Amino acid sequence: MSAPIIVFFILAGVAVLGAVSLIVQRHPIRSALSLIVVMVALAGLYLLQGAELVAAVQIIVYAGAIMVLFVFVIMLLNAGEEERTNVSRMARTLGLPLSFFLMLQLAWWVGRGARGLAPAVSRSQEATKELSKLLFTEFALPFELTSILILVAILGAVVLAKRES
Amino acid sequence: MVPSSYYLVLSAVLFGLGVVAFVFKRNIITIFMSIELMLNAVNLAFVTFSQHLGKLNGQVFVFFVIVVAAAEAAVGLAIIILIAKHRQSLNVERVDLLKL
Numbered sequence: 001m002s003a004p005i006i007v008f009f010i011l012a013g014v015a016v017l018g019a020v021s022l023i024v025q026r027h028p029i030r031s032a033l034s035l036i037v038v039m040v041a042l043a044g045l046y047l048l049q050g051a052e053l054v055a056a057v058q059i060i061v062y063a064g065a066i067m068v069l070f071v072f073v074i075m076l077l078n079a080g081e082e083e084r085t086n087v088s089r090m091a092r093t094l095g096l097p098l099s100f101f102l103m104l105q106l107a108w109w110v111g112r113g114a115r116g117l118a119p120a121v122s123r124s125q126e127a128t129k130e131l132s133k134l135l136f137t138e139f140a141l142p143f144e145l146t147s148i149l150i151l152v153a154i155l156g157a158v159v160l161a162k163r164e165s
Numbered sequence: 166m167v168p169s170s171y172y173l174v175l176s177a178v179l180f181g182l183g184v185v186a187f188v189f190k191r192n193i194i195t196i197f198m199s200i201e202l203m204l205n206a207v208n209l210a211f212v213t214f215s216q217h218l219g220k221l222n223g224q225v226f227v228f229f230v231i232v233v234a235a236a237e238a239a240v241g242l243a244i245i246i247l248i249a250k251h252r253q254s255l256n257v258e259r260v261d262l263l264k265l
Contacts, residue, residue, distance in 0.1 A: 008167045012175045019182040019202060023189055028255075031195045035202060038179070042205055045175075048167065049216045054227050058208075061231050066201065066238045073242045074194055077249045082192040083256060095188035103181020110177040114170035131221045139225050146232045153236035160243035 007048055015041035026081045028074045032067060039063040053128045172213040179206035193248065193255050197241055204234050 018037035025031045039062045046055035135143055183206060186199035208227045215223025245255075252259050 002166075004167050005171075008171060012171070015175065016178060016182070019179055019186070022195070022198065022202065023182065023186045028192050028194045028198075031190075031192075031198055035198050038202060039205060042209055045172065045209065046212055049172070049212055051212050051216065051224055054208075054212055054224050057228065057231060061235060062201075062205070066235055069238050069242055070194065070198060073245060077194075077246065077255065079192065079194060079255050082190065082195070092189065096185065099181065099185040099188045102184055103178060106177035106181050107174050111170055111174040114168075114173045127221065131224055134221050135225055135228070142229060146229060149232065149236050153239045157239040157243040160240070160247055163247070 004048060008045070011041045011044045011048065014038075015045070028079045028082070029071065032070050032074060035070075036063050036067050039067065050127060053131055169213050169217040173210060176206045176209040176213065179203075179209065191256050191258065193245055193257050193260065194242075196257060197238075197245065201234060201238070204230055 015038050018034045018041060021034035022031045022038070025034060039058060043055045043058040043063070046052075046058060180203050183199045183203035186202060187196055190196050190199060208230055211223040211227045211230070215221060215227075248260055249255055254260075
């Protein structure tokens, strides 16, 4: 086994363990920290694939900004451990096996379909430059539209948070 | 080099675990986090195909997915704060009416 494959399996194992930990942990703050572990592992995988800019954005925006927002809200609301109710027993007996079945099916069929694909080639050193060019030429309109989307999101958050009952 | 199929299987497994978390968790914030997990799995597939096909369009889509996730987190968490204020609970089974 070559070094990239070993690194891949380490990072993939960390990501899957983090995702399982997200499910198993009962306290939301521990789930949030597990999700941060998954995101950092994914950033490592992006680096391994040669997508440096995406890896940096993943760390800064996802693991940094978005997850800080989550942790902030969890602490603000003083969220405790989640309680078990009667209805969730149905989710456990029916929903859990079915969604595990979905997971196995997805992995199996994607793996089967992708088996013929050649190994991913490492991109050129100028990938970030090319990506920026693409973002500001071909995708300039969607890029500008995302700024409107963010503006609307800010307005929505402010309106929702300031509403008096 | 690592074959693309490994990444795709990992992406499928992470997406599936996100679905499991979505069904299994009762806390509204954790359910929201499992949606983020699913978005991350999709991002991994996007980057993998982008590298595999030698086109960078997939990575541009990843940025848009991240922007949408950020906007979603901002509005969604504001809604969660409102729900927690009105219902005094974060359990989704207590939130079965859309009207606050």
